[in-house]
Amino acid sequence: MLTLFGDVITPIAVITDGDEGLFVGYSNIEFTARVYAGDFIEASGRVTKIGNTSRTVEFEARKIITSRYDLGPSAADVLKEPVVVCKATGTTVIPKEHSRKQPDA
DSSP, X not given: OHHHHHHHHHHHHXXXXXXXXXXXXXXXXXXXXXXXXXXXXEEEEEEEEEOSSEEEEEEXXXXXXXXXXXXXXXXXXXXXXXXXXXXEEEEEEOOTTTOOOOTTO
């Protein structure tokens, strides 16, 4: 899940600042449901705080398809409702000299 969140934060930094920045860490991570090989996960993030050079992002990962090894080695089911499997909060830093953020944006 954390690798997925790392992949989510890169385009967020590019959108907010025109630079990939540096992901510096998590302040909170919650694993809320089990994930198995073969499950399909959808990850998203949204900026919740913009500092001088930092951006705080809340992440969420949802299971949308679950593997069904009990039925066969490649069986799977689409879930009626996604299941939240992980939530986290992290921070990325974009050095001022690299940021192309507009002053009024």
